[in-house]
Amino acid sequence: MEFPLQNLDFLAKSYTKVLVFDCEFWHVIKKSRDRNIIGGKNQDYFFIPREIGGFLLEKKKDTWKLNDPFFVTLDKSIRDAVLPISKFATVTPQTAYKLDEIEKRLGLPWGEAFFSRLSTEGQKAYIEGMEVYNNDENILKHKQSPLWYSKFMKLYSESLIIVKGNGDIDALKNASNIYGFDYKNPLGVVDIADWNEESKMLCDTAKLAGTFDCIKKYLDEQSKLLADFLPLEKAHDPSTDASMTLLVALYIESQKHL
Numbered sequence: 001m002e003f004p005l006q007n008l009d010f011l012a013k014s015y016t017k018v019l020v021f022d023c024e025f026w027h028v029i030k031k032s033r034d035r036n037i038i039g040g041k042n043q044d045y046f047f048i049p050r051e052i053g054g055f056l057l058e059k060k061k062d063t064w065k066l067n068d069p070f071f072v073t074l075d076k077s078i079r080d081a082v083l084p085i086s087k088f089a090t091v092t093p094q095t096a097y098k099l100d101e102i103e104k105r106l107g108l109p110w111g112e113a114f115f116s117r118l119s120t121e122g123q124k125a126y127i128e129g130m131e132v133y134n135n136d137e138n139i140l141k142h143k144q145s146p147l148w149y150s151k152f153m154k155l156y157s158e159s160l161i162i163v164k165g166n167g168d169i170d171a172l173k174n175a176s177n178i179y180g181f182d183y184k185n186p187l188g189v190v191d192i193a194d195w196n197e198e199s200k201m202l203c204d205t206a207k208l209a210g211t212f213d214c215i216k217k218y219l220d221e222q223s224k225l226l227a228d229f230l231p232l233e234k235a236h237d238p239s240t241d242a243s244m245t246l247l248v249a250l251y252i253e254s255q256k257h258l
Contacts, residue, residue, distance in 0.1 A: 002063040003226050007253040012059070012160055015187055019159035021054030022241035023047075023168045024088045028178075029080040029114050036177050038170040045082075045114075047171040048178060049074055051090055051139075053238030055230075056155065069231050069239045072152075073142045075134075077178050080114045083129045090237045095136040102129040146179040157184035162249050164208055164241075165193040192248050212244040215251045223250045 012018050025047035030039060039046035053071040057064045071090070085103050086096035105125035106113040115126050133139060153172070163169065169189070176183035196206035203214030219227065230243035 001229055002060055002065045003222065004062060005057075005064045005222050005226065005250070007220065007223065007250045007257070008057065008064055010257060011162075011190060011249060011253045015160040016059040017155075017159040017187075018057040018064075018162060019054065019155060019186070020057070020162045020242045020246045021052055021168065022163075022238040022245060023049040023171055024051040024084075024090070024238055025167075025171055026050045026074075026076045026084075027082040027111065027114075028077065028174075029116070031079075034177075037174055046174050047167065048077065048175040049168075049171050050076070050084065051238050052152070053090070053231075053240075054242035055239070056159070066226070066229060069242075071142050071239050072144045072148060073139045074144060074146065074148070079178070080116050082111060082113050083126050084133045085110050089133060089136075089139075090234075091133065091136040091138055095132055095138075098132045099129055102132065146175075146181070149175060149179060149181045153181060153184060156186050159186055160188040160190065161186040162190045162192070162246055164245050164248075165191065190249055192245055192252060195248075195252050198252075208241060208244050208248070211248055215248060219247060219251055220254055223247055223254075226250075 008018065026049070027045045028048055030037065030044050030046060037046050051071070051073050053069065055069040056067040058067065083103070083106065084099070086099045089096070089099065091099070102125050103110055105121065107119050107122040108117065113122065113126065115123060118126055156172075173183050199206045199211045203211050205211060205214070216227070227243070227247055230246070231237070231239040232243050234240050
C-alpha cells in the first residue's frame with residue numbers, strides 16, 4: 001500500500017527509508033568477563049532481543065510505500081536468562097494462561113528469576129515454562145537463527161529509525177557482542193521518548209499505549225488512513241508497539257507545523 005504522508009515527509013527530510021520496530025527482550029545475566037555490554041546502573045543483567053516486530057516505509061515520489069510488517073522470534077543465547085511471561089510475549093491465549101500459572105511457581109519475582117538463582121522447584125517450573133514458550137505456535141512459526149541479524153542490520157543501517165527510548169538500540173548492540181555480527185548505526189534516529197514530558201502534561205502518562213490512546217483522536221486524516229493498515233491489536237506485541245510509535249511520531253511532528 002502507498003500513502004501520502006506529509007508529516008512523514010517532514011520527519012524523514014531527505015531519507016527515503018524509514019524503519020519502525022520494537023523489541024521484547026531476553027534478560028541475560030552478566031558475567032565478570034563481559035566487555036562493551038550495555039546494562040542499566042546497578043543491574044546485573046542486560047537485554048538482547050527475543051521478539052522483534054515492525055515494518056519499513058519507502059518513499060516513492062510523493063507517497064510512502066508500507067511494506068508488509070515483519071515479526072521474528074529469536075532463541076536466547078546459551079547464557080542464563082529469565083523466563084518470558086505472558087505480558088511481554090506474543091503467544092497464543094492458551095500459552096499465556098500456562099505461562100501465568102508457571103510464573104506463580106518460580107518462587108522469585110519474574111525479573112529476578114534467573115535459572116541459576118531458583119530453588120529446585122523453581123528450576124522445574126522454569127524448564128517447563130521455557131518449553132511452553134518455545135513450542136508456542138506463534139513463536140515457532142516466526143523463529144529465526146542469529147544469522148537473521150545480518151539481514152536486519154543491513155536494512156537498519158540504510159534507514160532512519162523511529163523508536164521509543166534507547167532500549168532497542170542497546171539490545172541490538174548487546175546482541176552484536178554476544179553473536180559477533182557487525183553493528184552499524186542507522187542513518188538517523190527519531191526517539192519519541194524525547195516527548196515524554198509533553199506526553200505527561202497532555203496525557204498524564206509517558207507510557208506508549210497510554211500516549212497513543214490519548215493522541216489518536218487528534219491524528220490527521222493521512223495518519224488515520226495509515227492506521228487502518230497497521231497492526232494495532234495488542235500492546236507489547238512488537239508490531240503493535242511499532243505501529244503506535246510511528247503514529248505518535250507523526251502526531252508530534254504535526255504539532256510543529258500548526
